[in-house]
Amino acid sequence: MITPRVAGHAARLPSAGLPAYVYDLAALDAHAREVRAALPERVELYYAAKANPAPGILTALAPHVTGYEVSSGGELAHVRAAVPGAPLAFGGPGKTEEELRLALSLGTERFHVESAGELRLLAALAGERPGGAPVDVLLRVNLPAADGELSGAALAMGGRPGPFGLDPADAEACLPLPPGGPLRLRGVHAHLASGLDAPAQLAVAGRVVRWARALADRHGLPLDEVNTGGGMAVDYARPEARFDWAAYGAGLAALAAAHPGLTLRVEPGRSLTAHCGWYVTEVLDLKHSHGEAFAILRGGTHHLRTPAAKGHDQPFTVLPAEEWARPWPRPAALAEPVTLTGQLCTPKDTLARRVPVERLRVGDRVAFAMAGAYAWNISHHDFLMHPNPTFHFLS
Numbered sequence: 065m066i067t068p069r070v071a072g073h074a075a076r077l078p079s080a081g082l083p084a085y086v087y088d089l090a091a092l093d094a095h096a097r098e099v100r101a102a103l104p105e106r107v108e109l110y111y112a113a114k115a116n117p118a119p120g121i122l123t124a125l126a127p128h129v130t131g132y133e134v135s136s137g138g139e140l141a142h143v144r145a146a147v148p149g150a151p152l153a154f155g156g157p158g159k160t161e162e163e164l165r166l167a168l169s170l171g172t173e174r175f176h177v178e179s180a181g182e183l184r185l186l187a188a189l190a191g192e193r194p195g196g197a198p199v200d201v202l203l204r205v206n207l208p209a210a211d212g213e214l215s216g217a218a219l220a221m222g223g224r225p226g227p228f229g230l231d232p233a234d235a236e237a238c239l240p241l242p243p244g245g246p247l248r249l250r251g252v253h254a255h256l257a258s259g260l261d262a263p264a265q266l267a268v269a270g271r272v273v274r275w276a277r278a279l280a281d282r283h284g285l286p287l288d289e290v291n292t293g294g295g296m297a298v299d300y301a302r303p304e305a306r307f308d309w310a311a312y313g314a315g316l317a318a319l320a321a322a323h324p325g326l327t328l329r330v331e332p333g334r335s336l337t338a339h340c341g342w343y344v345t346e347v348l349d350l351k352h353s354h355g356e357a358f359a360i361l362r363g364g365t366h367h368l369r370t371p372a373a374k375g376h377d378q379p380f381t382v383l384p385a386e387e388w389a390r391p392w393p394r395p396a397a398l399a400e401p402v403t404l405t406g407q408l409c410t411p412k413d414t415l416a417r418r419v420p421v422e423r424l425r426v427g428d429r430v431a432f433a434m435a436g437a438y439a440w441n442i443s444h445h446d447f448l449m450h451p452n453p454t455f456h457f458l459s
């Protein structure tokens with residue numbers, strides 16, 4: 065599960081360079097190429113930058129994506145600078161006036177409008193630009209979930225009461241947007257859940273498209289675009305598994321064929337980048353506590369918060385280091401379950417619990433997989449003031 069390139073790099077890093085985030089950009093390139101190839105031509109692929117906005121990641125994805133979905137003014141400016149000229153879709157709740165002004169000034173291609181209030185604010189700000197071209201918007205809707213549809217989801221953003229998007233009736237009440245006004249309605253956006261497999265994603269996409277079509281027909285409006293969001297499943301318990309892009313692409317092709325002239329757009333984050341990153345560190349201490357083995361690692365969940373945030377065991381590979389220069393015996397866990405923790409003074413700083421290992425010794429290196437998305441950038445780096453990791457983008 066660890067690529068040879070990353071394993072080699074991880075073994076060569078000096079201890080002082082640990083912990084380290086190591087990204088395999090060649091593997092990311094190959095994966096993104098496969099994803100793009102599995103999707104029909106009429107489906108646009110946007111990358112949700114919040115999953116991992118590192119410039120090296122954004123530029124590695126550039127040949128394969130149509131654009132980027134950004135969720136704040138910060139991401140907007142950052143992605144514009146990292147990949148100039150790439151189309152941006154600006155989503156997310158609670159957009160401020162400053163952020164909307166920034167987005168307008170940077171020529172953001174799509175605004176995903178989250179509420180009637182935001183629509184009014186955007187229209188007012190867009191209307192202040194003399195002679196400006198109309199601003200293209202999608203209304204983000206929170207459709208009620210069909211029975212059981214989101215039951216497999218890791219996180220539900222919609223299908224129930226929540227801060228995201230407009231209720232169907234509220235979206236409808238926004239229509240039609242004033243003709244000749246500063247905003248032009250291009251269609252609908254929905255991102256209802258994260259962690260859905262291909263059949264569940266397709267069921268949701270079909271329902272969103274049918275709802276959007278019916279809405280447009282009721283108002284005699286064209287429907288150019290439907291963005292069905294991200295949330296393609298990533299299974300941390302099965303690091304080798306991948307979302308079934310082939311089945312998903314085939315299903316989207318059928319959906320596209322049933323709606324000629326409609327552009328479908330998807331905006332995955334995690335499923336594009338999770339597998340291309342590793343968090344590499346070393347065992348500082350190893351002990352048995354009331355009969356159980358604990359390995360204390362350099363770093364911890366302040367660098368890799370993912371297992372604490374999601375409550376899983378982060379999958380890992382042990383990279384044995386043979387050198388042992390100390391004059392005392394090397395502490396080890398042998399053929400037993402080990403709990404891997406970090407250096408923080410909290411029991412929440414646990415990366416994996418009671419995972420059986422053949423052998424783990426002080427000084428061995430550990431490479432945590434699936435650390436390419438929602439990993440470093442969601443972590444609370446400053447807690448306890450340990451040094452930051454080093455970063456390596458292998459191309």
Ligand SMILES: *Cc1c(COP(=O)(O)O)cnc(C)c1O
Pocket residue numbers: 112114115133135155156255258259293294295296331332333334335
């Ligand atoms: C977070 C988010 C995504 C990406 O979700 P993943 O689970 O990373 O694929 C896409 N669209 C919106 C609106 C989001 O908030």
